[in-house]
Amino acid sequence: MNYINKHNGTNGANLDYHDGGNWIITISEDNRFRKLTNEEGDIKALDINLMAGMIQVGEKLPGYNREVRAIHEISDCKFMVECFGW
16 A cells, blocks of 8 residues: 655555564655654654654554554664554
């Protein structure tokens, strides 16, 4: 699934199902984003300038009816999003 950048209408990120309730999100290289973390350094949200809004732990994954359990960084622009309910 493609998430659209809210400012210019281009592809902001790709969301691909991995397995067992895990999704891989790859943010486009030309799209700005920021990671929001807690004091322990765990990622609590990704603010990616998307029309769908931020991806946040404890909230529904935009476009899907699954609650986000955790977000893990794989590389600079690639993250694994774990969801409940699988």
